[in-house]
Amino acid sequence: MTHLKLRFASHAFPFASVLLLGGTHVACSSVDVPSTGTGGSGAGTMLLPCDVGVVLEAHCQSCHGEKPSFGAPMPLVSYADLVAPAKSDPTKAVYELVSARIHDDAKPMPQAPNPRLDADATAILDAWLAAKAPAATESCANPTSTTATSGAGGSAPACTPDLKLHAEPWTMPKDTGDAYVCFGVDVTVAKKQQIIGIYPGIDNPTIVHHMLMFDMPKAVSPTPTLCDGGSMGGRLVAVWAPGGAGLDFPAEAGLPLEGTRHYMVQIHYSNLNHLEGEKDASGFDLCTTSELRANDADIVAFGGMTFTVPAQGKLDLTCDLLLPKGTADLHVFSGMPHMHRLGTGISATLLPTSGPQVDLGTRTPWDFDAQYWSANVATLKAGDTVRTRCQWENTTSTNVGFGPKTSDEMCFAFAAYWPKVDSLSNWELPALLAKCAKTQ
Ligand code: HEC
Structure with missing residues (x-):
């Protein structure tokens, strides 16, 4: 099992064009699937064709990794993953839904803000899916050790976060597929400061689906508690979805921070696979400065x-x-x-x-x-x-x-x-x- 380690520095999908243009190959994982498996052409070791593996790694595995993250229901790593029954419709194989979702303008994959597949990548998947996902039998030449990129996305913060809005870990109940959890963080400063960057601080990508940060009229309990997905009277300051960037303030300005502020972080969790004991302590990481910029934002x-x-x-x-x-x-x-x-x-x-x-x-x-x-x-x-x-x-x-x-x-x-x-x-x-x- 790989556990995606999130780094701010990693852009969502920096490898895609390099891999496609450079003709580099990634290792295709080898899996034994029963000869009764759909879409296959024979028994024995069945592999993803290399070009298909490259597209999935570059555009899908940040969420659909071996251990899926950000609410993605299944892995898209091995050949067996693609011919397995789909989570939402077990009468279909996963690859059949892939074909639908990469062309679905209302609910596309990859999901926004991640870019849609370009023409080359779409053509590779379309050709393979139209042929009913035939397996390859030879492993890919020149395997590299390219690591899956994080789906946290965004550019590197222009600063080192010094104000972290997090709480004690929340444990996702095994039987709950979906939950909104809120907690409050009160921040008091003696002298005026400015917030100059707001970034996602993702702890457990397996269950975090998206997050919002609000400025509230009064304090909210610091203990993570189930809540409605709404604003609860607060003012929305920041949001994050997998692949989304932080909010960087321009050099001329910062968001004023004075006296006491009541912040609330709201996290949408997804545990479609009903994993046991998944804990999370995600939140937002802020950069503040006491060297005030010329303007308030x-x-x-x-x-x-x-x-x-x-x-x-x-x-x-x-x-x-x-x-x-x-x-x-x-x-x-x-x-x-x-x-x-x-x-x-x-x-x-x-x-x-x-x-x-x-x-x-x-x-x-x-x-x-x-x-x-x-x-x-x-x-x-x-x-x-x-x-x-x-x-x-x-x-x-x-x-x-x-x-x-x-x-x-x-x-x-x-x-x-x-x-x-x-x-x-x-x-x-x-x-x-x-x-x-x-x-x-
Ligand atoms: C940023 C995260 C992310 C990326 C990148 C991503 N997905 Fe998804 N995918 C999800 C989430 C979350 C869901 C579940 C919600 C939904 O169906 O929209 C999902 C659902 C799906 C489903 C539906 C599964 C079912 O059982 O209904 C398919 C098919 C799929 N993704 C294929 C892909 C493919 C192919 C790629 C790459 C070309 C991709 N996804 C990239 C997050 C992602």
Whole structure:
């Protein structure tokens, strides 16, 4: 069993293009599968074709490793793994679902924010899957000892984290497939500081599926406790999904940290394989500085807060916020769209009074399980409009409106910007003031 050791320094999938371009081969694991196995061409040692093994290693095994991580239900390492019955539909072999999911635009594999397979990698898998996954019998030449990369993703932090928001380990019950767990960390500083980087600190990748960090109005119990997946009245500061980066602040600015702050970390755990005794103490790792940068940064929410997604129906909403006269120039450096489970797509766009439109964050299709900050660069000026478009499909039998619980919905496009505007101390104000209408 390999245990993926997460390093901040490792980019999600740095080896893919090197391996494909360089023609290097990785070792294909050799497994004996019974001659009754589906898709095989004979008894004995059946192996993955080398080119298939290369694609799976580069694009899939950070989650579908020998010991699957981040909620992935099965390994994609050996030939036997690919011909085994699929977890979600045991009447199908895993390789049959692979074929569907690499082309599934609504629920693609690899999942966002990891890039989709490029044309070469797709062609390799398509050809093999179309031939019903024939086994190779010869091991790959020139095996290398390339190690699987971490799925924690992101670039290396520009700093050494000194403030860690973690708790005592939580033990995932064997019988629970899915759980949301929350804990609070209070931070008190004597003198003003700034947060200049926020990064995932993943302890046990086998069960961590995604994480959120909130700034709360009051203290939350420091003991990891089952909770609703919603915001519980807090302000979303950071999110992480496998493959997602941290939030780096630009050299001009940091997020102010003064007095006492009540942070809450919310972790979504997944234990689809019902492993026993899996413990985790993941959280967020922050870099702070007392050498204050010239500007305070802040996070605000564009979007809309007044809408109803009809029962068994759809809603396509466009919300415009006109930046009022007198607004100072706002330098946006990262975007994070946010909806709940009924969302199907969201985008935020800057429509300047002159010049080209700028994407402030697009997540179409929307995937609740894959939320991340993505860097962007835009300057918002008085007179400009920020347009947020949210789309939902309500599969439930009740109307669903805006709210903090996971069963409610949201249409927020968070933007990290500087310099902090004090009159935006209510971070929801841009979404509250926006004019929303059904998309024409
Ligand atoms: C960043 C992590 C991650 C990466 C990378 C990733 N997967 Fe997944 N995969 C998951 C998770 C989590 C699930 C379970 C949730 C779901 O089905 O969406 C999953 C589910 C699947 C399923 C459905 C299994 C079933 O029984 O329904 C298939 C098939 C699959 N992945 C194939 C792939 C392939 C092929 C690749 C690479 C080309 C890949 N995945 C890359 C995380 C990942």
